[in-house]
Amino acid sequence: MQHQQKPPVDPSALAHRALREGAFWRAIPAYAEVDEATFLDHIWQGKHSVKTPEELFATIGTIVDPAFLNDAAEGFRRAPMAVRVSPYIIAAIDWRRPYSDPIRRQFIPVASQLLPDHPLVTLDSLHEQDDSPVQGLTHRYPDKALFLPLQTCPVYCRFCTRSYAIGPHTESVDKAALAKTPDLWHQAFAYIASRPELEDVVISGGDTFQLSPKNITTIGEALLAIPHVRRLRFATKGLAVMPMKILSDTAWVDALAGIVEKGRALGKDVMVHTHVNAPNEITWITQRATEELFRRGILVRNQSVLIHGVNDDVETMTLLVKRLSWINVHPYYVYVHDLVQGVEELRTSIQTAIDLEKAVRGTTAGFNTPLFICDAPGGGGKRDVHSFEYYDRENGIAVYRAPSVKPGESFIYVDPLAGLSPQAQARWAVPELQERMIADALAHAEGKVETPA
Ligand code: SF4
Numbered sequence: 001m002q003h004q005q006k007p008p009v010d011p012s013a014l015a016h017r018a019l020r021e022g023a024f025w026r027a028i029p030a031y032a033e034v035d036e037a038t039f040l041d042h043i044w045q046g047k048h049s050v051k052t053p054e055e056l057f058a059t060i061g062t063i064v065d066p067a068f069l070n071d072a073a074e075g076f077r078r079a080p081m082a083v084r085v086s087p088y089i090i091a092a093i094d095w096r097r098p099y100s101d102p103i104r105r106q107f108i109p110v111a112s113q114l115l116p117d118h119p120l121v122t123l124d125s126l127h128e129q130d131d132s133p134v135q136g137l138t139h140r141y142p143d144k145a146l147f148l149p150l151q152t153c154p155v156y157c158r159f160c161t162r163s164y165a166i167g168p169h170t171e172s173v174d175k176a177a178l179a180k181t182p183d184l185w186h187q188a189f190a191y192i193a194s195r196p197e198l199e200d201v202v203i204s205g206g207d208t209f210q211l212s213p214k215n216i217t218t219i220g221e222a223l224l225a226i227p228h229v230r231r232l233r234f235a236t237k238g239l240a241v242m243p244m245k246i247l248s249d250t251a252w253v254d255a256l257a258g259i260v261e262k263g264r265a266l267g268k269d270v271m272v273h274t275h276v277n278a279p280n281e282i283t284w285i286t287q288r289a290t291e292e293l294f295r296r297g298i299l300v301r302n303q304s305v306l307i308h309g310v311n312d313d314v315e316t317m318t319l320l321v322k323r324l325s326w327i328n329v330h331p332y333y334v335y336v337h338d339l340v341q342g343v344e345e346l347r348t349s350i351q352t353a354i355d356l357e358k359a360v361r362g363t364t365a366g367f368n369t370p371l372f373i374c375d376a377p378g379g380g381g382k383r384d385v386h387s388f389e390y391y392d393r394e395n396g397i398a399v400y401r402a403p404s405v406k407p408g409e410s411f412i413y414v415d416p417l418a419g420l421s422p423q424a425q426a427r428w429a430v431p432e433l434q435e436r437m438i439a440d441a442l443a444h445a446e447g448k449v450e451t452p453a
Pocket of ligand 1: 152153155157159160161162166205206237
C-alpha cells in the first residue's frame with residue numbers, strides 16, 4: 001500500500017508561534033525611554049494606566065490624529081463602563097489604525113462607532129442578581145457557585161457582562177454592590193458550606209489579579225476546607241492585559257501556587273481561568289508568564305468573548321485558538337457576546353458563532369477546540385450555540401431551553417440589529433411588532449407553528 005506524504009507545511013500555518021518580541025512598547029511616545037525591568041513591573045503598569053481622555057492624549061497624543069482623540073473623549077463620556085487601560089494594552093494597539101484595531105475596540109470607546117442598543121438589551125442581561133442568595137454569590141447551576149469578592153479589575157473591558165457592578169460609577173450607571181469585604185465573604189462561605197450539592201466554585205469579580213496574596217490564601221483555604229467543594233477556579237483577565245504581574249508579583253504567584261498545592265494534596269482541582277480575545281494580546285511577555293505558571297503546576301483555561309472586529313473571522317479565531325494552545329492555555333469557551341449596554345457595535349450573530357465553530361473544529365486537537373456558547377439571557381446559563389429550539393434568522397431571534405437549570409422556561413438571544421435586513425430593523429423599532437416576533441419565535445420553539453419545509 002502506498003503511503004501518502006503530506007506536502008511541506010506552508011509557513012503561514014505556523015503564524016501562531018510568531019509572538020511579538022522585543023521592547024515593542026517603545027513605539028509609544030510616553031514609554032520611549034522605559035526599560036524592560038520597568039515595563040515588566042506590575043506596580044508601574046498599574047500606576048501608569050490610562051483612565052481619562054487627558055491621560056490618553058498625554059500617552060499617544062503625538063502619534064494619533066486629534067480627531068480620533070476627540071472621538072475617544074466623547075466615547076469615554078458616554079460609556080457605561082469606566083475606562084482603565086494598562087500600558088501593556090496601550091502598547092499592544094496598532095495606533096496607525098486606531099479605528100479598526102481589535103484591542104482598541106475592546107477597551108477604548110469612540111463615540112462615532114457606537115450604535116443604539118437593541119431594544120432587548122438590559123444592564124444585567126444574565127440576571128445574575130436574581131440567582132444571588134447572598135451578596136456577591138450567584139448560585140444558578142445545581143453544583144456550581146460564582147463568588148464575586150471584589151469589583152475592580154486591572155483593565156476594564158467595554159463589553160463586561162457585569163457592567164452593572166464592576167468598576168467605579170459612571171455617568172450612566174450606578175454600580176450594584178458585590179461582596180467586597182471579608183465579612184460578606186464569610187456569608188458566602190457559610191452559604192456554600194450549607195449547600196452540599198455545591199462542588200465547584202468560580203472566584204471571579206472583578207478580577208482575582210486585584211486580590212492581595214493574603215486574600216488569595218484566605219479565600220482559597222476557606223473554600224478548600226469545605227468538604228464537598230471539589231473544584232476551584234480563579235478567574236483573571238490579567239494574563240491578557242497585564243501578564244507581567246506573573247513575572248514581578250512573586251507573592252501573588254506563591255499564594256496561588258500554595259492553594260493549588262493544598263488542593264492537590266486534598267485531591268481537589270484548582271485552576272486559573274483567563275480571558276484572551278485577540279491573538280495579538282499574546283506577546284513574549286504572556287508566553288513567559290504562562291511558562292512560569294506551568295512550571296509552578298498551575299493550569300490555565302481560556303474563555304473568549306466573540307467580538308465583531310476582534311475575532312469574528314475564521315483566520316483570527318483559528319490563530320487565537322492555536323496561539324493559546326502554543327502557550328499551554330486551553331481554549332475552553334468562546335461566548336457569543338452578551339446583551340450588554342453601550343457596545344452594540346461589538347456584538348455578532350448566533351450564525352457567526354455556528355460558522356466559526358464549523359471552521360475551527362478540526363484545525364487542532366479536540367481538547368484544544370473551544371465550545372461555542374450562548375449564555376442564555378435571563379439566566380438560562382451556558383448553552384451550546386447549536387442547541388437552539390428555534391432560530392429566526394430573518395429577525396435575529398434564537399430560542400434556547402435549559403432543562404437542567406431552569407426547567408420549563410425559554411430564553412431568547414437576539415442578533416445585533418445592524419446585521420438584519422432593513423425590513424427586520426424596521427420591525428424591531430415598533431414595540432407591538434417586537435412582541436409579535438418574540439411570541440412567534442416562542443410558538444415555533446414549542447412546536448405550535450409548523451415551519452415550512
Ligand atoms: S476583566 Fe472581567 S470582570 Fe473585569 S471588566 Fe473585563 S470582563 Fe468585566
